[in-house]
Amino acid sequence: MSEIPGGLELQISVQPSSQPEPERQLPTPPLFQLSLPTQDPPNIRDQQTQLQSELQLSEPNPELQHRAKTVWITHRRLLLLLLGLSLCAAILGLVYLMHHKLKNRNIHQGDTATPCLSPACQRASAHLSMSADPFEQPCDYFLFTCGSDRLSADSGGRQRGQGIPGHPQNQKKKTVWTESGGSNKAREDRGLGEEKMLDRKTVLLQYLREILESNDRPNSSAVQRARGFYRSCLDTKSIETAGAEPFLSLIQKLGGWAVSGQWNQTDFNSTLSLLMRDYSTFPFFNLYVGKDPNENVHGTTKRYIQIDQPDLLIPIEWNSKTQKSQAKTQTLRPFLASCQRYLALLGAPASSSMIHVGMFISLSSEFAVATAPLHYRLLKGQLYQRMTIKQLQHLAPAIDWLGCLHAAFHPLPLTEDDHVLLHNLPYIVRMSRIIDKWLNRHELSSRYCDKKEPTIRHPKTFLFLFFLYLLLPHLIPSSSPLHTYMVLSLLHTMMPALDSRFTGTVNNLSVSLGNSDGVSQFRYNLLYFQKVALLIHIYIVVSFHQVAPRWKHCVLETERGFDLVLTDLLSERTAHREAEEIIQNIFSTFQSTLHELSWTDLNSQQLVMKKVQSLKPRLWTTTEKFREAEHDLLFSKVTFSTQSFFSNYVQLLSLWQNRQTKLLTQQKEAPDILSVTPFLLGDELLFPMGIFVPPLFHPTYPRAMNYGVIGFLFAKDILHMLLPDIYSQSETVHAVAECVWAHYLTVAENADRGGVFSLSAAQQQEVWVQYSALQIALQAYHQSLKDQPSDTSISGLSHTRLFLTSFSQLKCDSDTYREFMPLEPSFLITVICAQSDLCPTSLQCPSITQQHSLQTC
Structure with a gap:
């Protein structure tokens, strides 16, 4: 019984310590690890004596106590700092994840966007509902061609003409002379799909x-x-x-x-x-x-x-x-x-x-x-x-x-x-x-x-x-x-x-x-x-x-x-601000695309870049204010009859010839109201007002629609105009064209569309132009979303899907270079979506099995 108070004394002698709790934690563990006495009582006193000596050695020393305190505070601060940094990193990661998710949602989840309810959007929605959706009917876009032209090895592709005119502005020109003994088959083939053409x-x-x-x-x-x-x-x-x-x-x-x-x-x-x-x-x-x-x-x-x-x-x-x-x-x-x-x-x-x-x-x-x-x-x-x-x-x-x-x-x-x-x-x-x-x-x-x-x-x-x-x-x-x-x-x-x-x-x-x-x-x-x-x-x-x-x-x-x-x-009906915005965005993205090309000649690259950088793109419209009084005075000299179109027509011819006279002394280039393609005038790249008309463009449309149609057409026209012989200056043209063509052949062969044939240089350039134009328009649109995250939607379509669906409505845009496009532009959607997460859904034709994975073009 005399041994028990000794053990109790040990415990009591430790408790009254005035040291703060943290400082007592270092000697505390050995105390709680002591075993209770069992046998050999004579050894207990020796053990108690040894413990007392150890406790005396471990009595608080002011210098050691201060040193231990400093070390612990330092470690604690480091630990807290690490914990704080980890927490901040976790929060930032979560914020980034949420922002990225929200951004993708803005781009892909258009069903949560504000629907466009303007009359123009309602007409566009009705048109889309009556048209084939590439994401709902992908087979149509795998196999569709203008005028039901058939691709075959014998035809060498869907070539409808003999040459490329020198400027897009000549798109209305008809061939004046035919070669002696030539055939009219090319012209007949070209006319098959005219009614389907936008x-x-x-x-x-x-x-x-x-x-x-x-x-x-x-x-x-x-x-x-x-x-x-x-x-x-x-x-x-x-x-x-x-x-x-x-x-x-x-x-x-x-x-x-x-x-x-x-x-x-x-x-x-x-x-x-x-x-x-x-x-x-x-x-x-x-x-x-x-x-x-x-x-x-x-x-x-x-x-x-x-x-x-x-x-x-x-x-x-x-x-x-x-x-x-x-x-x-x-x-x-x-x-x-x-x-x-x-x-x-x-x-x-x-x-x-x-x-x-x-x-x-x-x-x-x-x-x-x-x-x-x-x-x-x-x-x-x-x-x-x-x-x-x-x-x-x-x-x-x-x-x-x-x-x-x-x-x-x-x-x-x-x-x-x-x-x-x-x-x-x-x-x-x-x-x-x-x-x-x-x-x-x-x-x-x-x-x-x-x-x-x-x-x-x-x-x-x-x-x-x-x-x-x-x-x-x-x-x-x-x-x-x-x-x-x-x-x-x-x-x-x-x-x-x-x-x-x-x-x-x-x-x-x-x-x-x-x-x-x-x-x-x-x-x-x-x-x-x-x-x-x-x-x-x-x-x-x-x-x-x-x-x-x-x-x-x-x-x-x-x-x-x-x-x-x-x-x-x-000009009164043209949305000047919206038109200028899309012009500048498309041209800026086009300039960025030039830096990504692999040029064969550094000198050619420098000449092209210098030319492009010197250009000033703008809307081609009249710079004068409204001239109603002036026009009223001009046309007051003629009298038109509602019953005699012949008499009216004679006066019109006189008016038109007078206009030609004024052109000789006119200081500025008057806008051509019938012009529908951009053209160069000095150091200006002019975009006519006649392009910005519905259903191709409307200021109340979702920007996805405007960029998917007008943006693509602009990019294609600019590439043709400023890079007329890019095939001989860049290896990228050949590589991209062959990649796109490989995508098409996986479908054309399985669809029993004829034998395999290679693309000519003109065809390769046209494939590259149209594929690049689609990419430029899409990049420009995504950049506009970054600048202005909000965009409306039509028929609940996501932004990117609405962009691609609107682009698909172009089908066979009539231009000078259409003869050299061996596949329809709408097929390019499948290439964009093949190896990309941009598309909201997979775009594959169920009746066509694609065994091997194709590379991204």
Whole structure:
């Protein structure tokens, strides 16, 4: 019992310690580890003695106590610091995770975004609901091609043409010459899918139609005149009732003509000047107004009169062997029949009509021999040849050049020392000789016996005309064939204002010539300026009469005379801020893409980068404020009738020619309302207003829709324009194109689409362009989401899905390079989604098994 108090004393002696709890923790563990006494009591006292000595050694020492305290505080602070850092890192990671999740949700989970309920969005939603969704029907986008063209090894891909024009602005140009003995199959194939195509020009014309048929701006007389002209064009009943009488009355004002038997034998140059001044008709040559590209002076505003070969009425072809043009002999018979039909509709006696038609064909064939296609004139350096009017008069004396040009550009003063630009001087010289010969001819038979001037090569046609002119050369005044030629040229100028019998004759001839797409032989060159497209597009409109609806024809004709009015109306409706934003974002992303290319030549890269960095992209719109009063004054000089479209059309031609006169002195480039593709003007990259129209673009659309459509089109146009030969400058083009093509072949082969064939260089470049354009548009959109995280949605589609679905609606955008795209752009969605987490759902066709994984392009 005496041993127990000893153990208790040990415990009590420790408890009263005044040391803080933390400082007692170091000696405490050994105490609690002591074992209770068991056997050998004599040893207990020894153990107690030993413990007491140890406890005495462990009695608190101020120096050791302070040192232990310092060490523990340091370790505790480090521990707390580590714990704090870990906690902060965990919180930051959680915040990042939540932000990343929220960001993906903003991009992919559009069902939580605010729905767009504007009228434009409602129409877009209805359109999307009726269209195939690539994420719901992926097989359609694996196998879809424009016009149901079939890919095969034999066809070498879906090639529809022979070459790439030099500039996107020439997208409306038709081939003027066909190779002798060539086939029309390519043109027929191209026309198969036209109705399915979302064509930018058609979209613009539909929007202009809405403007002309609306009732806003009722107080503007200029706007009311434009709409009145448009309505008179739609009034086909009045046009049919008038028949040919308006044109016959016009001929009488010009002094009559030999075909009708009543002709005052007016002076050749006087009649020609009158046609050019009042009726915008150029039978023997064409007139343009524009700048000289050879003038490298920065910011030059000087414009010149430009003289080109005419738009011949007779079908012609280019013989690549002889390097000459010639009348298409196999089409002379239908052309002869159409000319006879015109004279019959104008009341010409059947007894004399054949003589005049024969002379007209003979004269036309002579002019045809002197013409040359664009590629040949480019090769020979025949474009933009500068000379004074006096020099031109010396080289081509049959035309009174100063008098005719002064009449066409009245009241602008012109002198013999003024410069003009010629685009086929050999033709102008030859044309003058032909006119002089017909004005001062000897026996017509002697000309047809001259082997140096073969005009008609078909034997039967030659014999017919030979005996015709051999027997009847003196029955007709010498200048009659030239006058008939001018009258028939005027007839084709006035054709859109005449009844359906005339336009039906044009269309019948077009079908006879094998132009299944409705384009007749009345072709023209569109290589110089935006406004050149309007110079003679009247002929193209006539040719489309059977195919295109009447409203489209009337919109084009209204724009021809009232382009200033429609420019202001379109500018009022254009969302300038939204348009500028998407222009800048797409161009900025395009610049970043250039740095990612693998260039084969450092010098080429530097030149391209320098050029791109110097460009200033902007919306091409009028810089002047609203000019309603000015336009009202301008158009107050004309009076339009609601019952006589022919009379209105004559006044429109005069208005249009006056506009050409003003172009010569105009300081700034006026916006071209019919332009639908970007183009370069000095150091500016201009985007026309006509692109920013619904359904392609609308300010209330979700940005995903605008970037998916307009963004892609812009990127594609910029790549074509600024990198025309990128295939030879970057290895990336080949690698990306082959990668995309490999994706397609995995589908095309399994879908039994034909054998494997390789892509040409032009096809590889086009595949790269369109795939890169889609990536640029998508990157630009995602960048816009970072800057402005909120975006609306349509039909509950996620942002990226709405972007890709909107892009898929383009299907087959019509442009110059479409011929070289071996697959449809909508298939590029599957390549984007193949190895990417951008797409909300997997995009695979269930009926197609893809055994191997494809690389990311």
